[in-house]
Amino acid sequence: MVEEREEERDWVRRSQSGDPEAFEELVRRYQRMIHALMFRMTGSSADAEDLAQEVFLRAYRQLNSFRGDAKFSSWLYRIGVNTCLNWKKSAQRREKLHQDWADCDQAPSEPPGELAVRVREALIQLPAKQRAAVVLTVYDGLNHAEAAHVLGCSETTVSWRVFMARKQLKKWLQPSTPTPEPSKD
Amino acid sequence: MNDADKKLNELLKCVQVPERSAGYWEMFPKRVTAQLPCRDRPPGCPTWAATWLARRSSTTFRWGVGLALVCLVLAFGVGLWLKPRRPAEPNYAKLYREIEAMFPNQVRAIAVDQQGVRLSLSDKLDVPTMSPLRVNVCRQQQCRTFITFSGQQIRVNGESWDVLADGEGDVFVVGQRSVWSSQEPRRQVGAYRIDAQPLKVTS
Secondary structure (H helix, E strand, C coil), X not given: CHHHHHHHHHXXXXXXXXXXXXXXXXXXXXXXXXXXXXXXXXXXXXXXXXXXXXXXXXXXXXXXXXXXXXXXXXXXXXXXXXXXHHCCCCHHHHHHHHHCCCCCCCCCCCCCCHXXXXXXXXXXXXXXXXXXXXXXXXXXXXXXXXXXXHHCCCHHHHHHHXXXXXXXXXXXXXXXXXXXXXXXX | CCHHHHHHHHHHCCCCCCCCCHHHHHHHHHXXXXXXXXXXXXXXXXXXXXXXXXXXXXXXXXXXXXXXXXXXXXXXXXXXXXCCCCCCCCCHHHHHHHHHHHCCCCEEEEEEECCEEEEEECCCCCCCCCCCEEEEEEECCEEEEEEECCCCEEEECCEEEEEEECCCCCEEEECCCCEEECCCCCCCECXXXXXXXXXXXXX
């Protein structure tokens, strides 16, 4: 674990000096994490791929702002979430998402069941910041303090967003509850 | 966390992230880094070239570069040594002065080519004193230079050409079927490229 951190610090240092191979190692280490975050935030595999790429490119551009006082993964998460929050949402995009659940250019490990489809739909309907709070705390296992650091807000704000998100999700995911109308961010 | 929240968490986690192939994960980092040179580098970072050079600072690399440079210099030197040397172009003005001094008023033309220098002399001392002209006639890679005067003839490949000059410094080379003029110096005459001008002779 310590060795991994040392190795990562070395990659970060070398990346900050402009070494592309070191940065490639960082991408290799965190690519699945970022892809998963992007997928959960967007609900689209194709968008997740594009956004993941964008996240790493932004990270590279902002590398000099990373001072090493926090974990690199937290810093990367923050860039990922901000990238998604800036991601333009349009009614057409949502409609495409609803119509095209199998929008994958690779076969999923198993076809999504009806429940999984409903859950994904419900997640996408959440306001982006609430969705981000849920994804970070439920899927990525961050506590509220860590999520607050990533989201650039207070821990109380994260708690409130998670609370509101859960309330909505419980309501939408009750059996025989119809799909809600898209919410405005 | 209460039971309802735990149940919701379980429900949320049933959404799986689609699997991607091993090839995708192998290529993704390379796709990202391939775009890096086109994007802004971190401020204050050296260029990729400088980084590339800095990383290759090992002794082995330096020896390799040194050896390559030595080989390059050697190859250049050998090439120069083997290259056939072109004879230096003769000093036509000096040549004319010396020959004219030996054969005053007899020199009709002096021909210079790869075979050497050949003179066309009059039997009598009847060649008028005039400003000499330099006429260069080339066919493919073979060239012959004549030092002659207005009103004289030169022969190239069995063909006779009259050389004429007017008072304004223009030269004409007149063959049986064609004419070259210094007013149109680039004009090719048949298979020949001709160049003619007054020869500057300083006494």
